[in-house]
Amino acid sequence: MSSLLSNHCNQVLVIGCGLMGAGITQVIAQAGIKVIASDRTEADLKRGEKQILKGISKKAKEKQEVILSNITFTTNMEAGKDSDLVIEAVPEKIEIKREVFKKLDQLMNPNAILASNTSSLSIADISSATTRPEKVVGLHFFSPVPIMRLLEIVRGINTSEETIQFSHLFAEQIGKQVIVANDYPGFTVNRVLVPMINEAAFLVMEGNSPEEIDRGMMLGANHPIGPLKLADMVGIDVLLNTLESMYDGFDDSKYRPCPLLKRMVEAGHYGKKSGKGFYEYETRRETVHAFN
Numbered sequence: 525m526s527s528l529l530s531n532h533c534n535q536v537l538v539i540g541c542g543l544m545g546a547g548i549t550q551v552i553a554q555a556g557i558k559v560i561a562s563d564r565t566e567a568d569l570k571r572g573e574k575q576i577l578k579g580i581s582k583k584a585k586e587k588q589e590v591i592l593s594n595i596t597f598t599t600n601m602e603a604g605k606d607s608d609l610v611i612e613a614v615p616e617k618i619e620i621k622r623e624v625f626k627k628l629d630q631l632m633n634p635n636a637i638l639a640s641n642t643s644s645l646s647i648a649d650i651s652s653a654t655t656r657p658e659k660v661v662g663l664h665f666f667s668p669v670p671i672m673r674l675l676e677i678v679r680g681i682n683t684s685e686e687t688i689q690f691s692h693l694f695a696e697q698i699g700k701q702v703i704v705a706n707d708y709p710g711f712t713v714n715r716v717l718v719p720m721i722n723e724a725a726f727l728v729m730e731g732n733s734p735e736e737i738d739r740g741m742m743l744g745a746n747h748p749i750g751p752l753k754l755a756d757m758v759g760i761d762v763l764l765n766t767l768e769s770m771y772d773g774f775d776d777s778k779y780r781p782c783p784l785l786k787r788m789v790e791a792g793h794y795g796k797k798s799g800k801g802f803y804e805y806e807t808r809r810e811t812v813h814a815f816n
């Protein structure tokens with residue numbers, strides 16, 4: 525554990541090897557840092573490994589081998605107990621996160637930094653499951669992790685400046701750009717993005733077409749992708765969940781979820797992953813039928 529002296533991260537433990545955990549594991553291994561990727565079952569790990577193999581498949585064979593040699597897949601998170609940093613990417617449920625952080629607090633070296641990739645839960649709440657809340661921080665990656673350039677560092681009420689500094693250096697090591705956000709629902713990016721998407725959903729509910737709204741935002745506000753196409757990519761269920769946490773957290777009607785989003789989730793129209801959201805999707809080819 526020399527890393528806190530040199531402020532250099534030599535090994536990272538990633539908890540949960542799902543969509544985000546596998547992406548996070550990949551970018552860390554690509555940066556030449558050892559990473560222990562853990563999940564509950566071998567099947568979960570295999571699925572994560574498959575995602576990583578696909579993610580690096582366009583690189584030269586030798587490069588792929590070096591990346592893979594930096595990763596240890598395990599169902600036993602104790603294998604990562606000497607890591608300088610842990611990044612938790614388990615499902616977005618406070619009870620699960622608290623349990624994981626309680627275990628990590630007991631397992632890890634007292635100097636280790638414990639980070640959560642949560643997109644909507646409070647870092648203060650998660651950190652209260654540990655005896656080292658000053659070493660708990662949000663490291664909010666964006667999907668797909670190997671492609672998105674941003675890492676949002678979330679400063680909890682108890683997070684120390686040293687921990688924030690360590691997070692900056694880690695971001696630099698893995699080639700991500702950062703912003704620091706305070707620990708309120710939605711942090712910074714979702715706080716701006718999600719209400720905009722919600723407003724676009726209200727426009728659809730009022731009878732406007734998704735294509736026109738998206739075209740309007742692309743041509744009139746210079747967005748690279750329309751808000752409704754983006755909503756389908758993120759997942760309507762994930763968006764609704766984030767909106768609800770903002771609505772609850774601020775108790776402010778400006779975050780009231782659009783009823784259409786609720787109906788879509790009830791109907792199983794989760795966006796791209798379910799084949800239907802504001803647009804319809806086929807396995808390979810996208811069609812332009814709008815949801816109404």
Ligand SMILES: NC(=O)c1ccc[n+]([C@@H]2O[C@H](COP(=O)([O-])OP(=O)(O)OC[C@H]3O[C@@H](n4cnc5c(N)ncnc54)[C@H](O)[C@@H]3O)[C@@H](O)[C@H]2O)c1
Pocket residue numbers: 539540541542543544545562563564565568612613614615616617620624641642643644664665666667758
């Ligand atoms: N999906 C996104 O676009 C996105 C973006 C930013 C942040 N996030 C956040 O990242 C986190 C993970 O999301 P995801 O989309 O990767 O979810 P996911 O369901 O794809 O992956 C979660 C993984 O955690 C594993 N897991 C469950 N309980 C565990 C435990 N107790 N110990 C170890 N592993 C366990 C599961 O087996 C699964 O592989 C969530 O907090 C989510 O809010 C997601």
